[in-house]
Amino acid sequence: MATEALKRQIAGKWQNAFARLNRDQEGITGLLAFSEAWALATEFLHPRDLNGSMANKELDMVKVRLAVETLSKSKMLPILLENFLEDMRKQQYLITRDVNQFMLQYEETEDVHHIARLVYRILEWYRAWVPITELGHTILSAYTLTFQTHVYSILPPSFSRGFKKLVNATFDLAQSPVPPPWLPPTPPALQSPVPPPRPDLPLWSAFEQLGLLDRYESLISSVCYEHIEAHILETCSKRWGERMLQPLREWMTNRIVPWMVMPYARGARSAEEARSMLQGVGSRFDFHVCKTLSDLRTREIFDIIIDFPDSQPALEDLKECLQRVDQRTQLVQTLRKANRKRLLHPGADTKDILTQYVSIIRCLRLVDPPGVLLFKVADPIRRYLRERPDTIRCIVASLVGDGESGDSLVDENEPIQPLQQMQVEDYTDPSWEPEPIDAGPDFRTNKPSDVISTLVSIYDSKDLFVRELQVLLAQRLLAITDGNFDRERRNIEILKIRFGEAALQVCEVMLRDMTESKRTDQHVQSQKHMMLHPTIISRHFWPPLQAGKFAMPGQFKLIQDDYAREFHSFKQDKKLRWLPHLGTIRLEIELQDRTIPVDVPPLEAAFIELFSEKDTWTVDELIARVGSVDRSAAIKSLTTWVDMGVLKEEISNQYVLLEVAEDGSSVSTGGAPPRPARVIEEVSAVLTVEQQQAEQMRVYWKFIEGMLTNLGTLPLDRIQTMLKFAPGYDRTIEQLGAFMEAARREGLVTVANGMWKLSRT
Structure with missing residues (x-):
């Protein structure tokens, strides 16, 4: 049983509700009016089927607004909203049916026309069911949220793909004065007496009203990103000879910015307001332009460096892009990977590696003046070049203009300056700047700036370069036959600026020796005309020359002795030591039917001289007459005359002189030789630095042999430690390892698990 209090409470609430609905009118007049208002409002808000017979039914909007006002005064709008939303849920199948129909057509044809029609159809449903503004913002917001929630829940995954294609098509619409034939006509609700300034304006308006702009914001941005990327790849790939960043930004202004107005600044009321609304997204797209161009140039960086300096505009673009986007790490990684694949391998010539390294230095200093990128990229190249035996020789050859291809690593426009050494940073310098944030712990901002100092700094000491300079200059001086040493004198003066006068003193002595040798030869020739023109040098100031112990026979020996006597009479305190090899x-070889003029090395001349004594010689007899000659060198020299038709090998190791050519053709004196002129193989007279080091290491073989004899097997580092007690030993463990490997190939030692021991004989 209900208590009296509860009964009174219920009765009071009923009376209040009745009074609110009846609006304090007599009898139930107000209640009847409320009932009519409710019926009219629910009829108006009931979601209709656009394809049904009630779709075009029109109500008196004056009465509808009065009914809404009545419900509002009765505080029944929340109940009306709840009823309306429930009716919407019951009618949502109508929208679902249309969506499925249009999406089926799109999936069958991939025609973006069906997506556009679907958008307009959904907009028709939205406008058909939308409440009037008199119901208030709350009801309108609830309706929009409910409608969009349902639509988004029924759109299949393929809609995103189709919507993206539709957005992409708006790029062409933005530039077209008329809409394309596939674009549906503007719905009546969107038509206005003034034609839209752009054909895609109704489409963007539909996107905005349906909430598609917010929902697919990232997809819309991706369309613009892809458009930018495609344009950059199409217009900028392999085009390094002109600046591209500024034309790209002009293209953005003319092509992308007008398109951006629709999705990002459609509601702007003035140009200034539109500019303000586009500032953020425009900056984002400009960033993407810089990033895409930076990525492209990063992928092309190896070829850009090869094409330098013609590719300098591309590097300037890359520098500007890197100031806006953080792609420095990717650039370093890409270039290091390309260097390993295309440069740092045994198939690449050392000169090519050095040429590319110099280009890398110049290019990366242009992109990054502090040198952090160069420091990170150059480290593997420097380590690889340090392991190549001919690196120093190639650098030195370039310094003196002796490059094989005629190219030089040194830019003629760069001033000649001394080698720069690492210096301690002066923090009191007002122009001092801290190291860049991405610099490594070993980086120094005041690293050598000129190319030559950078190349020399590959090694710990410039003494290696000085020794190689001495060898190379010795070879070049000995190769001069016309007595003109002006070029070498100029090279020495340039090198003195770079390496200092003390390092080039030996080279100056060599140059003076050559000048003095020419003067001495002129004096000897003035006393007695001779066919011999020797080069006289100071033995103690020149690098070691190639060893040879054979003696010239016959008339060559007499010519040498005559010259030596004249020289001794001119310089009584000097003595000549001949290097006949x-x-x-x-020579002019006079035979019975022909005369053959030829230039040959001394060993070939010595052998053919002996054939003037008798016509047949064995190899052993020839070697016994000239002295200590390697048998292979002797056979090679004899083969020269065999190839020229002067000698013939009758039996193994026995040669005979052919006074008459075997083909029977007689050639008169002074006639052309029967065979083409022979190309003389040039053999360096001076030992290279590697050969000098190998010869010096042979001195220490006895020490190594004694260690391994007394102590058995030893690791390389132990051998190195013990050799340091030997007088004059200054080799690195890498040089010792190379010598031990050479000894292993000769069968003197064996190695297993890093332990060396003598081979058993």
């Missing part, structure tokens, strides 16, 4: 001799 070096040089070139010009």
